[in-house]
Amino acid sequence: xxxxxxxxxxxxxDEYIVTGEPVGSKAIMAHVKASSATIxxxxxxxxxxxxxxQPHTSAGRVPTYKGYRLYVDKLMEQDPLSEEEKKxxxxxxxxxxxxxxxxxxxxxxxxxxxTKCATVVANSTPKFSLISKVEVxxxxxxxxxxxxxxxxxxxxxxxxxxxxxxxxxxxxxxDNFVKQNLSGIPLSELTDANIEKLTEAMGTYMMTLSPxxxxxxxxxxxxxxxxxxxxxxxxxxxxxxxxxxxxxxxxNEKELMDFIDSTFSGLNVKFSPETDGFVIHNSSIITAxxxxxxxTAGTLGLIGPMRIDxxxxxxxxxxxxxxxxxxxTERDETDDDK
Amino acid sequence: xxxxxxxxxxxxxDEYIVTGEPVGSKAIMAHVKASSATIxxxxxxxxxxxxxxQPHTSAGRVPTYKGYRLYVDKLMEQDPLSEEEKKxxxxxxxxxxxxxxxxxxxxxxxxxxxTKCATVVANSTPKFSLISKVEVxxxxxxxxxxxxxxxxxxxxxxxxxxxxxxxxxxxxxxDNFVKQNLSGIPLSELTDANIEKLTEAMGTYMMTLSPxxxxxxxxxxxxxxxxxxxxxxxxxxxxxxxxxxxxxxxxNEKELMDFIDSTFSGLNVKFSPETDGFVIHNSSIITAxxxxxxxTAGTLGLIGPMRIDxxxxxxxxxxxxxxxxxxxTERDETDDDK
DNA sequence: TGTTAGCACTCACTCTCTCTGAGTGCTAAG
DNA sequence: CTTAGCACTCAGAGAGAGTGAGTGCTAACA
Numbered sequence: 131x132x133x134x135x136x137x138x139x140x141x142x143x144d145e146y147i148v149t150g151e152p153v154g155s156k157a158i159m160a161h162v163k164a165s166s167a168t169i170x171x172x173x174x175x176x177x178x179x180x181x182x183x184q185p186h187t188s189a190g191r192v193p194t195y196k197g198y199r200l201y202v203d204k205l206m207e208q209d210p211l212s213e214e215e216k217k218x219x220x221x222x223x224x225x226x227x228x229x230x231x232x233x234x235x236x237x238x239x240x241x242x243x244x245t246k247c248a249t250v251v252a253n254s255t256p257k258f259s260l261i262s263k264v265e266v267x268x269x270x271x272x273x274x275x276x277x278x279x280x281x282x283x284x285x286x287x288x289x290x291x292x293x294x295x296x297x298x299x300x301x302x303x304x305d306n307f308v309k310q311n312l313s314g315i316p317l318s319e320l321t322d323a324n325i326e327k328l329t330e331a332m333g334t335y336m337m338t339l340s341p342x343x344x345x346x347x348x349x350x351x352x353x354x355x356x357x358x359x360x361x362x363x364x365x366x367x368x369x370x371x372x373x374x375x376x377x378x379x380x381x382n383e384k385e386l387m388d389f390i391d392s393t394f395s396g397l398n399v400k401f402s403p404e405t406d407g408f409v410i411h412n413s414s415i416i417t418a419x420x421x422x423x424x425x426t427a428g429t430l431g432l433i434g435p436m437r438i439d440x441x442x443x444x445x446x447x448x449x450x451x452x453x454x455x456x457x458x459t460e461r462d463e464t465d466d467d468k
Numbered sequence: 469x470x471x472x473x474x475x476x477x478x479x480x481x482d483e484y485i486v487t488g489e490p491v492g493s494k495a496i497m498a499h500v501k502a503s504s505a506t507i508x509x510x511x512x513x514x515x516x517x518x519x520x521x522q523p524h525t526s527a528g529r530v531p532t533y534k535g536y537r538l539y540v541d542k543l544m545e546q547d548p549l550s551e552e553e554k555k556x557x558x559x560x561x562x563x564x565x566x567x568x569x570x571x572x573x574x575x576x577x578x579x580x581x582x583t584k585c586a587t588v589v590a591n592s593t594p595k596f597s598l599i600s601k602v603e604v605x606x607x608x609x610x611x612x613x614x615x616x617x618x619x620x621x622x623x624x625x626x627x628x629x630x631x632x633x634x635x636x637x638x639x640x641x642x643d644n645f646v647k648q649n650l651s652g653i654p655l656s657e658l659t660d661a662n663i664e665k666l667t668e669a670m671g672t673y674m675m676t677l678s679p680x681x682x683x684x685x686x687x688x689x690x691x692x693x694x695x696x697x698x699x700x701x702x703x704x705x706x707x708x709x710x711x712x713x714x715x716x717x718x719x720n721e722k723e724l725m726d727f728i729d730s731t732f733s734g735l736n737v738k739f740s741p742e743t744d745g746f747v748i749h750n751s752s753i754i755t756a757x758x759x760x761x762x763x764t765a766g767t768l769g770l771i772g773p774m775r776i777d778x779x780x781x782x783x784x785x786x787x788x789x790x791x792x793x794x795x796x797t798e799r800d801e802t803d804d805d806k
Numbered sequence: 807t808g809t810t811a812g813c814a815c816t817c818a819c820t821c822t823c824t825c826t827g828a829g830t831g832c833t834a835a836g
Numbered sequence: 837c838t839t840a841g842c843a844c845t846c847a848g849a850g851a852g853a854g855t856g857a858g859t860g861c862t863a864a865c866a
Binding site: 526 | 808809810811812815816817818
Binding site for chain 1: 566567600601603605607608611613615617621623625626627628629701704705711712715718719
């Protein structure tokens with residue numbers, strides 16, 4: 131694969147990203163020192179090798195996903211962020227944040243806004259988060275709110291309705307029960323089987339209190355994954371996509387979640403033909419993880435057309451994930467200090 | 469306004485609702501016993517009076533919003549629900565529900581599904597709901613969760629971060645303070661001014677505890693209104709609408725909320741030219757309130773094209789609101805019994 | 807006087823055809 | 837190996853003709 135060919139491929143991608151129109155040999159002349167005829171010959175070979183394609187015989191060339199693959203992996207030069215850009219990105223994140231979710235949501239929104247793409251943010255499977263607190267608060271006749279807080283700072287409440295009112299004593303028992311058996315337990319251990327054992331251990335209280343435990347189990351399941359897609363509307367106005375595909379895409383977050391689970395731990399760029407076909411045709415999805423105290427805490431992703439400004443947007447994405455990582459880790463440490 | 473004219477208008481609307489194409493005089497002959505020429509004459513007059521219009525000279529007629537208005541107010545005969553239909557609708561609502569929001573959300577989803585329109589559901593301004601419980605739960609270094617429950621059953625939690633850790637005594641003071649000064653208070657009384665007075669009354673505790681109170685104030689403000697739109701995707705596939713309008717519509721819930729506030733207490737049908745122009749062109753919005761113990765508790769609405777099957781969908785909407793009313797009122801009573 | 811049949815007219819839509827130009831591949835000369 | 841030149845291709849825009857669903861108007865009819 132000779133050097134000029136790579137340059138030409140790179141130029142085709144760069145040009146196509148900007149114009150969205152098939153790129154002809156003349157347009158390439160601005161990038162590569164050679165005549166249009168030479169470039170045409172090279173492009174014909176690139177096409178044979180599967181990196182380019184022609185929508186029709188008398189049109190210019192468009193990169194195939196294989197072409198993008200090569201471009202992203204080997205050819206592209208990322209635009210390093212200038213100080214002003216960094217400042218701008220920083221200004222889009224909150225100075226202070228309360229829950230990690232808030233921070234990550236702001237980043238997701240900011241990224242969607244900057245790139246005019248959809249963004250996705252997902253927490254890692256909270257296998258490692260622990261239950262740090264469970265409270266049961268009576269709120270009315272036979273109505274109770276269960277509040278669960280995890281070590282990763284997530285809070286979940288659920289209203290539940292029991293068959294009987296609980297006595298003060300029963301509540302206190304449950305409180306102790308939670309403290310002894312659930313606090314500090316990883317969510318992953320709250321399986322149906324384990325829960326059954328636990329309820330059995332409640333002895334005479336089992337009858338009345340087991341509904342609370344099973345609600346708690348439900349809550350941990352709901353907490354299991356959290357995927358949030360922002361800026362879908364940006365996709366709708368993107369002419370590279372088929373409207374109906376976007377709609378079906380928006381409807382199933384499940385597949386998206388599975389996809390995110392399949393990404394590696396670092397920066398990841400996938401094009402729609404490389405996925406199991408769930409994503410929108412002609413789309414690409416870029417993901418990068420953020421972490422907390424050295425452990426992966428979640429993934430931030432960008433979903434847009436294949437024709438996307440990788441050189442610019444990948445640094446944006448990575449800057450955001452690194453800022454998130456810093457901010458949550460930093461806060462964690464100052465908390466531990468005091 | 470003679471009887472035959474009304475019949476013709478009605479036929480035009482009925483036909484247009486089904487076909488979506490401008491309706492010609494021949495098509496009307498199936499509904500009204502008269503020759504096409506006669507019908508043409510009548511339609512020409514209806515056009516003069518502003519009930520019909522022609523997209524272009526050689527096309528059939530389309531109802532204007534004035535035509536729809538007359539149709540909906542005077543001409544339309546609602547299709548009464550059959551027992552099977554009622555059963556079908558019932559099956560789309562949960563048998564049992566935990567929060568009112570869950571119930572209302574199911575109804576909203578079901579209605580969106582049935583009508584292939586968007587639906588909206590909003591609670592009434594919770595001026596009358598009272599604070600029934602406030603709990604402050606420590607969750608980590610300087611981190612507290614405030615949990616607020618209102619008389620209407622809404623639960624809200626908020627994480628807040630203080631400058632100092634609170635002592636047990638401070639927490640207890642706050643607990644008592646809430647019980648004495650806030651429990652049973654209507655949310656509407658939690659104004660900035662009142663809050664200031666209250667914090668002053670805390671005396672020496674003011675410094676440390678006032679952040680909690682101000683967070684609480686924020687929470688009540690956030691709780692203020694709750695609007696939920698479902699089935700937006702149905703609008704996107706509706707060819708009567710302009711895509712970009714739908715997107716801007718989806719982006720501002722605020723205007724929708726204001727609109728809902730302006731509806732009367734009963735069934736309400738509005739066409740886009742009759743609103744302040746916020747809604748999508750060619751759309752209509754139908755709202756009906758549901759209540760709890762005799763008081764309006766919220767509004768369920770249907771947003772779709774003006775060309776919508778009013779005769780069928782209005783009964784659906786009203787059936788749902790009446791079921792919601794029954795279900796929440798019923799549960800309220802059984803709660804009070806025990 | 808209201809209704810209807812008949813007729814000329816209108817005009818969005820569709821289809822076909824042509825024209826244009828950006829792009830190609832190939833060939834032959836440098 | 838590179839390049840200039842040339843013939844060729846084909847999507848897309850635009851013009852023109854044909855079609856048909858619809859109209860308004862007029863004159864005859866009950």
